Amino acid sequence: MADWGKCLDFGVSIARQARTVVLDAFEAQKVVSLKTSPADLVTETDQGVENLLISAIKEKYPTHKFIGEESVAAGASPVLTDSPTWIIDPIDGTTNFVHRFPFVAISIAFAVNKQTEFGIVYSCMEDKLYRAQRGKGAFCNDIPLRTSGLEDITKALVVTEIGTERDDLSLSTLTSNIYRLLKIPIHGIRAVGTAAVDMCLVASAGADAYYHVGMHCWDIAASALIVSEAGGVVHDISGGKFDLMSRRVIAASSRTVARGIAQVVEAFPCERDDGLPDADQAIGALTQRDGHWVSNDFLKLPCDKPCGIVIESV
Numbered sequence: 464m465a466d467w468g469k470c471l472d473f474g475v476s477i478a479r480q481a482r483t484v485v486l487d488a489f490e491a492q493k494v495v496s497l498k499t500s501p502a503d504l505v506t507e508t509d510q511g512v513e514n515l516l517i518s519a520i521k522e523k524y525p526t527h528k529f530i531g532e533e534s535v536a537a538g539a540s541p542v543l544t545d546s547p548t549w550i551i552d553p554i555d556g557t558t559n560f561v562h563r564f565p566f567v568a569i570s571i572a573f574a575v576n577k578q579t580e581f582g583i584v585y586s587c588m589e590d591k592l593y594r595a596q597r598g599k600g601a602f603c604n605d606i607p608l609r610t611s612g613l614e615d616i617t618k619a620l621v622v623t624e625i626g627t628e629r630d631d632l633s634l635s636t637l638t639s640n641i642y643r644l645l646k647i648p649i650h651g652i653r654a655v656g657t658a659a660v661d662m663c664l665v666a667s668a669g670a671d672a673y674y675h676v677g678m679h680c681w682d683i684a685a686s687a688l689i690v691s692e693a694g695g696v697v698h699d700i701s702g703g704k705f706d707l708m709s710r711r712v713i714a715a716s717s718r719t720v721a722r723g724i725a726q727v728v729e730a731f732p733c734e735r736d737d738g739l740p741d742a743d744q745a746i747g748a749l750t751q752r753d754g755h756w757v758s759n760d761f762l763k764l765p766c767d768k769p770c771g772i773v774i775e776s777v
């Protein structure tokens with residue numbers, strides 16, 4: 464098995480350089496442009512930091528590929544192949560950055576054969592550098608991370624995001640999901656404004672779960688590995704297998720908490736990052752139960768009688 468440790472060290476060194484650019488620009492007046500919605504913002508610093516990261520990596524690793532948030536916004540294709548690929552969000556939490564709300568992160572993941580080998584999330588204002596390498600644990604500023612391990616959803620602090628969609632279906636799904644979770648009841652819901660940091664909070668036991676529909680692969684590729692290396696679980700919003708390109712995720716302290724969330728939240732239709740059909744349209748909402756993939760409706764039933772369709776044994 465190849466050891467990508469040197470690549471990880473290089474990623475950490477360029478994340479540190481990029482942080483200085485973010486810090487220098489944080490208090491300054493910004494030129495803000497819109498992308499997919501009136502709430503989907505981008506600044507010159509997002510583009511500048513992405514260019515800085517990509518040119519540094521290209522110089523060191525000329526054959527490696529990239530999926531970068533701002534390159535995709537500029538027309539690049541976000542297709543993940545088996546080639547070594549850097550998945551980059553130069554500023555996760557751009558709305559926070561624009562408003563000087565002090566939670567913004569640089570997120571860098573590295574995948575080979577479509578498997579994430581390492582992830583780096585630099586929460587710039589907090590000066591917290593999260594990193595994980597596959598099979599080698601997760602750390603924040605070199606201190607090992609462990610999720611809370613919480614099993615009882617009624618004691619959970621859950622993080623989610625409001626996202627950038629402003630259409631009726633997305634907004635009503637979002638608010639009814641929050642309503643249903645609070646009615647379980649759970650201890651509380653928080654939104655920090657950066658998916659990468661949200662998931663690192665789960666990894667470091669500051670929160671017990673995070674779920675969201677609508678973020679992109681570059682927002683969560685690094686932090687998904689950080690959560691699993693910290694002992695957490697990462698699933699699709701239906702409770703099924705996590706798919707990086709699907710724009711749906713639950714990250715949790717335990718399978719039980721992930722399942723509790725999957726039972727009450729619903730997804731609105733969302734175009735995948737790779738352009739393939741939406742998971743719900745393609746295969747129905749699936750989840751894993753007793754070693755099988757079953758339809759999510761099964762988990763939503765109050766009784767224990769198996770009435771979901773078994774899709775595939777695992």
Ligand code: IPD
Nearest residue numbers: 555556557624626656657658678
């Ligand atoms: C956004 C953040 C936010 C999430 C949005 C993302 P960006 O990323 O991760 O938490 O709710 O869906 O687009 O645009 O700031 O990199």
